[in-house]
Amino acid sequence: MKRDLKLLAVLISFCIPDILLLLFIIWFIRQPVHDDMMILMPVCSSLLILRYAFMIIYYKYFYSARMNIIDEIISDFRKGKFSVKHPEEIGSGVFRKIMKELTLTGKYLDEIVTVQKNEIDTLHEFYNSIVFSISSFFMVLGDDEKIVYANDGFCKKFRFDREELVGKRIDDIFYFVNARLKGAIMKVKSMNKPVVLEQTHLLSVNKISIISDIKISKILVRGKNQIVVILDDVTTKLKKDYQITLMSHISGSFQKDLKIEMVLYNILTAVTSGSGLGFNRAMLFLIDEEGKALTGMMAVGPDSLEEAIEIWSSISSQDIKSLNYESSPREGKKLLNSVLSANFSMNEDNIFIRSLNNREIIHIYDSLMDENVDNGIKELMDVREFIIVPMMAMNNPIGLIVVDNKFNLVPIGNDSVELLGIFASQAAFSIESHNKLKMVEQEKNKIEQRIDGIVDTEKMAAVGRIAAHISHEIRNPLVTMGGYARRIMLQSKGGATSQNAEKYAEIILKESERLEKILSNVMDFTKPSKSIRAFNNINNIIEDTANLLKNIFLEKRIELILKLEKDIPFVKSDSIQLKQVMLNLVQNSIEVTDPGGIIEIISEHDSEHAVIKVRDTGSGINEKDPNIVFEPFFTNKITGVGLGLAIVKKIINEHNGKIEVRNREFCGVEFTIRLPLPV
Amino acid sequence: MSRLLIVEDEKNQRELYALELQDEGYEVDQAINGKEAVDMVKNNKYDAVIMDIRMPEMDGIEALGKILSRDKKIPIIIYTAYSNYKSNFMTWTADAYITKSLNMNELKDKIREVITARAEA
Numbered sequence: 001m002k003r004d005l006k007l008l009a010v011l012i013s014f015c016i017p018d019i020l021l022l023l024f025i026i027w028f029i030r031q032p033v034h035d036d037m038m039i040l041m042p043v044c045s046s047l048l049i050l051r052y053a054f055m056i057i058y059y060k061y062f063y064s065a066r067m068n069i070i071d072e073i074i075s076d077f078r079k080g081k082f083s084v085k086h087p088e089e090i091g092s093g094v095f096r097k098i099m100k101e102l103t104l105t106g107k108y109l110d111e112i113v114t115v116q117k118n119e120i121d122t123l124h125e126f127y128n129s130i131v132f133s134i135s136s137f138f139m140v141l142g143d144d145e146k147i148v149y150a151n152d153g154f155c156k157k158f159r160f161d162r163e164e165l166v167g168k169r170i171d172d173i174f175y176f177v178n179a180r181l182k183g184a185i186m187k188v189k190s191m192n193k194p195v196v197l198e199q200t201h202l203l204s205v206n207k208i209s210i211i212s213d214i215k216i217s218k219i220l221v222r223g224k225n226q227i228v229v230i231l232d233d234v235t236t237k238l239k240k241d242y243q244i245t246l247m248s249h250i251s252g253s254f255q256k257d258l259k260i261e262m263v264l265y266n267i268l269t270a271v272t273s274g275s276g277l278g279f280n281r282a283m284l285f286l287i288d289e290e291g292k293a294l295t296g297m298m299a300v301g302p303d304s305l306e307e308a309i310e311i312w313s314s315i316s317s318q319d320i321k322s323l324n325y326e327s328s329p330r331e332g333k334k335l336l337n338s339v340l341s342a343n344f345s346m347n348e349d350n351i352f353i354r355s356l357n358n359r360e361i362i363h364i365y366d367s368l369m370d371e372n373v374d375n376g377i378k379e380l381m382d383v384r385e386f387i388i389v390p391m392m393a394m395n396n397p398i399g400l401i402v403v404d405n406k407f408n409l410v411p412i413g414n415d416s417v418e419l420l421g422i423f424a425s426q427a428a429f430s431i432e433s434h435n436k437l438k439m440v441e442q443e444k445n446k447i448e449q450r451i452d453g454i455v456d457t458e459k460m461a462a463v464g465r466i467a468a469h470i471s472h473e474i475r476n477p478l479v480t481m482g483g484y485a486r487r488i489m490l491q492s493k494g495g496a497t498s499q500n501a502e503k504y505a506e507i508i509l510k511e512s513e514r515l516e517k518i519l520s521n522v523m524d525f526t527k528p529s530k531s532i533r534a535f536n537n538i539n540n541i542i543e544d545t546a547n548l549l550k551n552i553f554l555e556k557r558i559e560l561i562l563k564l565e566k567d568i569p570f571v572k573s574d575s576i577q578l579k580q581v582m583l584n585l586v587q588n589s590i591e592v593t594d595p596g597g598i599i600e601i602i603s604e605h606d607s608e609h610a611v612i613k614v615r616d617t618g619s620g621i622n623e624k625d626p627n628i629v630f631e632p633f634f635t636n637k638i639t640g641v642g643l644g645l646a647i648v649k650k651i652i653n654e655h656n657g658k659i660e661v662r663n664r665e666f667c668g669v670e671f672t673i674r675l676p677l678p679v
Numbered sequence: 680m681s682r683l684l685i686v687e688d689e690k691n692q693r694e695l696y697a698l699e700l701q702d703e704g705y706e707v708d709q710a711i712n713g714k715e716a717v718d719m720v721k722n723n724k725y726d727a728v729i730m731d732i733r734m735p736e737m738d739g740i741e742a743l744g745k746i747l748s749r750d751k752k753i754p755i756i757i758y759t760a761y762s763n764y765k766s767n768f769m770t771w772t773a774d775a776y777i778t779k780s781l782n783m784n785e786l787k788d789k790i791r792e793v794i795t796a797r798a799e800a
Binding site: 472475476478479480482483484486487507510511551554555557 | 689691692695696698699732733734735738760761778779780781783
């Protein structure tokens, strides 16, 4: 209503010049005399001017206000606001109609945009949270290999601002760029396949060291190629796996190679390899055998930064396993030489010896400022920060490992020190094991020599026994022969003929025949046969043995019973060796059999074997492990070394035969030899 | 005249010793093994017994024990080809242990010695 009044007032005011003109004309006509016509012209024209002025004012008032609204709406539309603020102010008519239409369209568009915006926001949020939830660090490189984007993780890890990173090349942010990484980027650019680099060592210019699995792939953004580089930090994981890997690595190489240099080299390679502790240089010193001096033994590490970069950028951290003392490129010759020539007396008072004596890890932060570091060590190390770790074996120090980061100057963290401590004790164990193994080897050699000696002694003893046996055997006939011969001689003195000369001569002859038989028995045992394997009758072998030992049986009052199968098949064998078998077996039985006992030797055969059994009435053997009697050096006797039955077993095995031993039912044992019959 | 007993299983040797000792003026009896020797010592009186060790049926060591258990004073001389019986402590109970030799002088001297020693006691 108010608005209508206002509008009415406006309309009325709009008509004011017309009303004034009308009133003037009426007044003019009413004038009886129109003499003063001169007044008409100025008044009319001024009223017309007023009329136009009013028109202009009203136009201004109505249209420009509306145009402002339209301008406002358009600019809102442009901004994406599809709303009309005060549509009622527009007024009525066509204009209002248009505005109404516009408003509806705006609302419609607004709805569409809002929905799409929501969708985009959701997606954005979704992708953002995915990107944030990934622990990986990633960056995107443009086609020119400059960094376009790096995620928060990446920036935080390497301590860069994102703005600082954008536009830089990877060479600018990493202290050295692994050649493999560069190569991989080239490869991804030229081909469309993603590349994965495992366990690659990267070091940022601000000294952040990381070992990561790197995934590189190509994406297309608005027609432009971009490279996505994702770094998965495996440093911690690797450190955890490290001890195990390292130990298997060390013990593996330690078993393969007995050279101490190899063991030491492996230890130091493990300390300097990127996947583990990743120190730049490592040196190893050992206390000598007398415990008087600490001597440099091995060093691993480059001599210069150039050498260092060359190594780091060419070797994957994984490659540690393939390193080898002999085949590795011998970088760091200067270092090795200076360490090898280093020698400290254990009486010296320096930081190395102190670490050993106090059994403590010493971390030198700045050798130049540290009074504890004497000039000799300063000169040798030529670096500000290093760690001295004593190697302890069974609580005794055996040497030192000294490490530093001379070239990349990465500060040494406490976790590395701790790990190195653990590692040093493992290394000490390795070295100690190596030395112990060497000692065992030496002892083994000594024992082998001693065994050879014992075997020789036993051989000599056997010869001695045979000699004693023979000399006793021949003494009896010799004494008899000599005695009668002397009698003949004495009786024939002075030309007289001895009364009993003929009888005595006969006795001498018989005794000499007996002597010959004894000797031939002995010869049977000692003479080598021409063909080692011939067809032999085992009965003959048994009888020969029995003959040789006849007197011992008498002497010990042991009864010998031979049960020999007639026409036993011949066995292809070495008769001397088989005689040795029988002699050893029977002698063994004699030794364990008391006077009055019985020894039986039996020969028989089945379809495949000739069988010899030797039974005695001795004390028997341990039921649980009867075969132990065949072990060399097994003996129950005070004299002898226990080789007799071992030799028996060896010979029978060589004949493809078998020997068994078991206790007999009531007393004694039975040895059974089976020798294969010719097919 | 002193009476000796020779115990030896080998006939030729036994007879040789008998001849040699008879030549020395002894009366000599012969036994062919330990068992016979024990019986003969039981029934006769000897001034000395010369005995081998390794003999069938009963060896010298066993016979030595049996003879000495009957008569502790009878001199017994072990006369054997084997020197290693010296390690058997039973042989220590004999008055002498002599290894057989072509030269019987050692045996003869020892017989004389033990007989003289016995006569003096």
